[in-house]
Amino acid sequence: MSAIAVRVEGLGKRYDMAPAISSGLLGDELAASIARPWRKARAWFNREAAAADNARTFWALRNLSFELKHGEAVGIIGRNGAGKSTLLKVLSRITKPTEGRAELFGRVGSLLEVGTGFHPELSGRDNVYLNGAILGMHRREIRQRFDEIVAFAEVERFIDTPVKHYSSGMAVRLAFAVAAHLEPEILLVDEVLAVGDTAFQKKCLGKMGDVTREGRTVILVSHDLTSIQMLCRRALRIAHGQVLGFGPVDDEVRAYLDDAKFFARGALDHAIELSPNARLEAFGFAPHVVVSGAAAEFRVKAVVTEAMRFHEIAVLIHDSMNRRIGVLDLRVATGPYAATPDEPLELVAEVRALPLVEGEYRIGLSIRTDEGHAIKYDVVTLDVVSKSEGDVVPYQASVRGVVAFDHSVRRDRSPS
Amino acid sequence: MGDGGGSRQTPPSPDLLFVLDKALAQVPSTVETTRVTPSLVIDQTATGLRQGLRDVWAYRELLYFLTWRDLKVRYRQTALGASWAILQPLTTMVIFSVVFGGLAKLPSDGVPYPLFSFTALLPWNLFAGAVARVTASVVGQANLINKVYFPRVLIPLSGTASALVDFACSFVILLAIMGYYAYLPTWRLIALPGLLLLAMGAALGIGLWFAALNVRYRDVTYVVPFLVQIWLYASPVAYSSRLVTERLGDWGWLYGLNPLAGIVDGFRWAVLGAGAFPAGLVGTSLVTVVVLLLGGWAYFRRTEDSFADIV
Numbered sequence: 001m002s003a004i005a006v007r008v009e010g011l012g013k014r015y016d017m018a019p020a021i022s023s024g025l026l027g028d029e030l031a032a033s034i035a036r037p038w039r040k041a042r043a044w045f046n047r048e049a050a051a052a053d054n055a056r057t058f059w060a061l062r063n064l065s066f067e068l069k070h071g072e073a074v075g076i077i078g079r080n081g082a083g084k085s086t087l088l089k090v091l092s093r094i095t096k097p098t099e100g101r102a103e104l105f106g107r108v109g110s111l112l113e114v115g116t117g118f119h120p121e122l123s124g125r126d127n128v129y130l131n132g133a134i135l136g137m138h139r140r141e142i143r144q145r146f147d148e149i150v151a152f153a154e155v156e157r158f159i160d161t162p163v164k165h166y167s168s169g170m171a172v173r174l175a176f177a178v179a180a181h182l183e184p185e186i187l188l189v190d191e192v193l194a195v196g197d198t199a200f201q202k203k204c205l206g207k208m209g210d211v212t213r214e215g216r217t218v219i220l221v222s223h224d225l226t227s228i229q230m231l232c233r234r235a236l237r238i239a240h241g242q243v244l245g246f247g248p249v250d251d252e253v254r255a256y257l258d259d260a261k262f263f264a265r266g267a268l269d270h271a272i273e274l275s276p277n278a279r280l281e282a283f284g285f286a287p288h289v290v291v292s293g294a295a296a297e298f299r300v301k302a303v304v305t306e307a308m309r310f311h312e313i314a315v316l317i318h319d320s321m322n323r324r325i326g327v328l329d330l331r332v333a334t335g336p337y338a339a340t341p342d343e344p345l346e347l348v349a350e351v352r353a354l355p356l357v358e359g360e361y362r363i364g365l366s367i368r369t370d371e372g373h374a375i376k377y378d379v380v381t382l383d384v385v386s387k388s389e390g391d392v393v394p395y396q397a398s399v400r401g402v403v404a405f406d407h408s409v410r411r412d413r414s415p416s
Numbered sequence: 417m418g419d420g421g422g423s424r425q426t427p428p429s430p431d432l433l434f435v436l437d438k439a440l441a442q443v444p445s446t447v448e449t450t451r452v453t454p455s456l457v458i459d460q461t462a463t464g465l466r467q468g469l470r471d472v473w474a475y476r477e478l479l480y481f482l483t484w485r486d487l488k489v490r491y492r493q494t495a496l497g498a499s500w501a502i503l504q505p506l507t508t509m510v511i512f513s514v515v516f517g518g519l520a521k522l523p524s525d526g527v528p529y530p531l532f533s534f535t536a537l538l539p540w541n542l543f544a545g546a547v548a549r550v551t552a553s554v555v556g557q558a559n560l561i562n563k564v565y566f567p568r569v570l571i572p573l574s575g576t577a578s579a580l581v582d583f584a585c586s587f588v589i590l591l592a593i594m595g596y597y598a599y600l601p602t603w604r605l606i607a608l609p610g611l612l613l614l615a616m617g618a619a620l621g622i623g624l625w626f627a628a629l630n631v632r633y634r635d636v637t638y639v640v641p642f643l644v645q646i647w648l649y650a651s652p653v654a655y656s657s658r659l660v661t662e663r664l665g666d667w668g669w670l671y672g673l674n675p676l677a678g679i680v681d682g683f684r685w686a687v688l689g690a691g692a693f694p695a696g697l698v699g700t701s702l703v704t705v706v707v708l709l710l711g712g713w714a715y716f717r718r719t720e721d722s723f724a725d726i727v
Contacts, residue, residue, distance in 0.1 A: 095722075104454055117559075
């Protein structure tokens with residue numbers, strides 16, 4: 001039997017919601033610390049007040065335990081906010097757990113973002129060294145692998161050009177190349193496979209395959225279930241910071257998709273926090289159930305408590321296997337949208353003919369405001385149903401892919 | 417549509433599968449490792465002082481790269497580049513010479529006033545620059561803190577180190593001014609590295625407090641420039657420390673509680689060579705700096721675990 005690479009025992013991470021609510025100003029904080037002993041005393045006598053205080057804390061992870069062996073690739077699956085990213089953050093020592101412990105046997109490398117620390121003013125060469133050092137490589141190692149990294153990224157000619165002059169594809173390739181040449185015994189990866197073009201992704205997957213082949217351990221968080229199924233043999237399924245299942249990847253993916261049927265359907269049933277001062281109040285297609293090939297309207301409503309601009313809003317459409325099907329880009333040529341507390345942002349996108357095959361789709365969004373960038377997956381589900389007219393019995397939906405063409409057929413009788 | 421529905425729900429692209437099958441087919445069946453103790457244990461306990469120092473040593477290359485990036489970016493984005501490091505103290509020296517030397521006629525221990533003030537401005541600017549940079553450092557590197565682990569104290573350390581480069585630039589100017597006034601460097605210059613360390617220690621000690629506080633309370637960003645300005649006038653930069661120590665009499669060494677008093681006086685002694693070594697002031701300042709550093713680092717370590725949760 002192979003040896004243990006990662007052992008997690010009763011891991012828990014609690015976030016205190018209070019600082020996020022407070023203004024972060026010294027005055028308020030002083031007032032709060034004066035109130036604290038009083039609140040504690042009150043909690044002693046009053047159970048209701050104690051319960052209210054407990055509501056201010058949030059357990060992102062609780063009682064999490066599992067073990068991984070060397071050479072194993074494990075995918076972590078779960079909905080938004082299930083604790084996947086928090087788990088990786090704890091394992092990569094970015095944040096401390098509140099309780100429990102994790103033991104790692106071997107050199108740990110974590111890749112929570114591609115190109116952390118990349119600086120646009122610096123040349124490609126400088127950034128390779130910098131990013132390598134940030135990821136935990138020694139200068140000697142980077143020097144040894146430098147040519148290989150540059151060749152992998154296919155940016156030889158521009159290696160001494162500042163990265164700000166790179167195309168976004170080149171920058172991402174270079175960043176990924178550095179990460180791909182990190183040689184830890186335990187590799188933690190978060191959602192980074194979704195970069196670059198397909199050919200480059202393939203190259204990266206090949207490199208990741210090499211990693212497990214060499215007996216190293218990989219923990220992969222990805223929203224793309226297909227890539228998890230390809231790379232991992234086992235999957236850890238979590239929800240509300242707790243383990244729901246840990247077993248063969250196909251079983252866990254199936255169980256996850258079964259659970260997913262309870263997602264919000266059609267329209268949003270509660271507001272979603274986008275950033276400290278922005279909230280999503282409405283999001284979804286109208287009608288809630290769209291007929292394949294028919295017109296549909298998409299509505300977004302964001303409410304702000306402080307004036308800000310919305311630079312980008314994109315509706316992300318994924319199929320039931322979480323493959324990206326398409327994006328509704330809601331930007332306009334006239335520049336960013338401005339919103340104020342009095343005037344929320346309401347957008348309507350008209351899709352003239354929804355070109356999707358019947359089935360269930362997951363709708364998410366990517367939104368960039370003055371306060372930052374947020375990506376929310378699985379915000380609502382969209383049901384597309386088949387159109388009833390037509391004389392031909394359609395093929396089964398499972399063999400028709402995802403695009404429904406708006407087409408007609410005629411027989412060409414001209415002599416050949 | 418002959419292949420209608422294979423064994424998998426969604427067949428991934430065959431090219432991808434090929435790459436993976438090839439890669440995974442070669443996974444060795446057993447990997448024997450004989451490690452018994454984990455190389456890394458993660459739990460809620462904070463790292464101790466000794467482990468903290470060991471971590472910094474293990475990550476010394478990253479410290480070098482962070483400092484190097486800071487300098488490279490800073491001087492690449494400015495039109496005048498490194499000359500800013502020279503222009504700033506030179507301008508201050510001219511203003512001080514006109515206002516305090518010329519108009520107010522403050523005594524300068526028999527040294528030409530421009531040289532007298534420039535000598536003091538060197539350690540002062542090192543201190544003030546480092547405090548400002550360190551205070552802003554942790555908040556400025558929020559992205560790194562959220563995405564990657566490294567000993568957090570590297571960020572303030574690299575802020576202090578990059579202030580040292582500005583110091584080196586203006587030190588060349590000091591030598592030029594000394595030449596102009598025909599002041600020859602003496603053996604006393606060997607005290608400079610020690611005094612430099614003391615100045616950096618003072619800046620780091622103060623900066624660690626501010627940097628950690630700044631994560632939680634952004635008020636610090638506004639308080640620090642103001643505080644540094646007051647500090648300048650509380651330190652013997654524009655005037656001679658004798659103005660203060662003579663008034664304190666036997667308690668003159670108390671002025672060293674302001675670490676800059678000892679550092680600036682030490683600098684003047686080492687560069688201008690006037691009188692005896694100000695042992696009382698420097699000694700008091702040394703103790704103050706050590707206390708500040710230990711306290712600052714302890715506070716920083718106590719709060720660093722929550723940085724990623726707040727910034």
